[in-house]
Amino acid sequence: MRTHLCTCYSLLFNSLPLLTSPLSRITMARSNNNTSNPKVHKMQHLLHSDPSGGWEKCWEKGVTPWDIGQPTPILVHLNQTGGLPKGRALVPGCGSGHDVVAIACPERFVVGLDISENAIKQATKLFSSSKSAEYFAFLEADFFAWCPTQLFDLIFDYTFFCAIEPEMRPQWASRIQDLLKPDGELITLIFPISDHEGGPPYKVSVSDYEEVLHPVGIRAESIVENHLAIPPRRGREKLGRWKRSICKSLL
Numbered sequence: 001m002r003t004h005l006c007t008c009y010s011l012l013f014n015s016l017p018l019l020t021s022p023l024s025r026i027t028m029a030r031s032n033n034n035t036s037n038p039k040v041h042k043m044q045h046l047l048h049s050d051p052s053g054g055w056e057k058c059w060e061k062g063v064t065p066w067d068i069g070q071p072t073p074i075l076v077h078l079n080q081t082g083g084l085p086k087g088r089a090l091v092p093g094c095g096s097g098h099d100v101v102a103i104a105c106p107e108r109f110v111v112g113l114d115i116s117e118n119a120i121k122q123a124t125k126l127f128s129s130s131k132s133a134e135y136f137a138f139l140e141a142d143f144f145a146w147c148p149t150q151l152f153d154l155i156f157d158y159t160f161f162c163a164i165e166p167e168m169r170p171q172w173a174s175r176i177q178d179l180l181k182p183d184g185e186l187i188t189l190i191f192p193i194s195d196h197e198g199g200p201p202y203k204v205s206v207s208d209y210e211e212v213l214h215p216v217g218i219r220a221e222s223i224v225e226n227h228l229a230i231p232p233r234r235g236r237e238k239l240g241r242w243k244r245s246i247c248k249s250l251l
């Protein structure tokens with residue numbers, strides 16, 4: 001774990017309910033002024049002081065400033081408009097599981113994976129009696145060590161890439177390659193695109209993804225601005241859709 005903390009980047013992770021409450025204006029104003037968000041600092045402190053169990057501590061203490069308390073709007077939109085692969089989907093670092101449940105359906109079984117027992121407990125508590133419960137599963141496991149028996153047609157990464165240590169990114173890409181079916185798709189929300197120091201969340205750029213995905217043969221089919229990003233993240237988030245590149249000589 002890196003020892004320096006992010007001191008200037010507030011509300012990278014924030015709570016959507018706050019934005020719709022009377023506190024929202026204050027929160028937004030703070031965000032614009034780069035005043036620090038105590039929850040983000042507390043999260044960073046927990047993660048840096050306990051590299052192996054920091055995520056568990058965050059969940060235990062309810063320090064989850066990244067959690068928007070609802071499914072990611074662009075993912076819901078893609079699902080509703082038939083823009084997502086069917087089959088088997090994986091959401092690594094799924095947290096409280098909103099995105100997992102949002103895309104689970106008879107045509108798509110979704111696995112939500114998180115290293116934190118408390119995150120998985122929370123997701124299970126929230127969604128075990130959901131109508132689509134037979135189409136998803138929450139699993140406590142380390143993304144970097146987990147070996148499933150079946151591969152995935154879709155992997156959706158949101159605020160997982162930026163949460164891991166930047167040194168782990170090549171391993172992240174290698175795991176994506178291992179877990180994706182040959183014609184599977186990786187969908188990433190590239191966030192936070194910024195120039196702040198430290199983390200998590202660590203700053204990301206499109207080239208950070210390309211740098212690790214190109215060597216494993218995965219290339220972007222499209223990278224576009226996410227116009228459905230929640231307001232505080234707007235302008236700092238892109239939607240990336242990636243697939244294995246097919247070598248022309250094999251065609």
Ligand SMILES: C[S@@+](CC[C@H](N)C(=O)[O-])C[C@H]1O[C@@H](n2cnc3c(N)ncnc32)[C@H](O)[C@@H]1O
Pocket residue numbers: 055056066067068092093094095096113114115116119141142143144158159160163
């Ligand atoms: C920043 S949170 C994002 C949660 C969720 N994607 C969201 O947008 O609300 C990162 C999540 O990744 C989980 N995590 C961190 N390292 C992990 C690992 N090696 N394997 C699986 N999950 C991990 C944490 O417990 C945490 O829930």
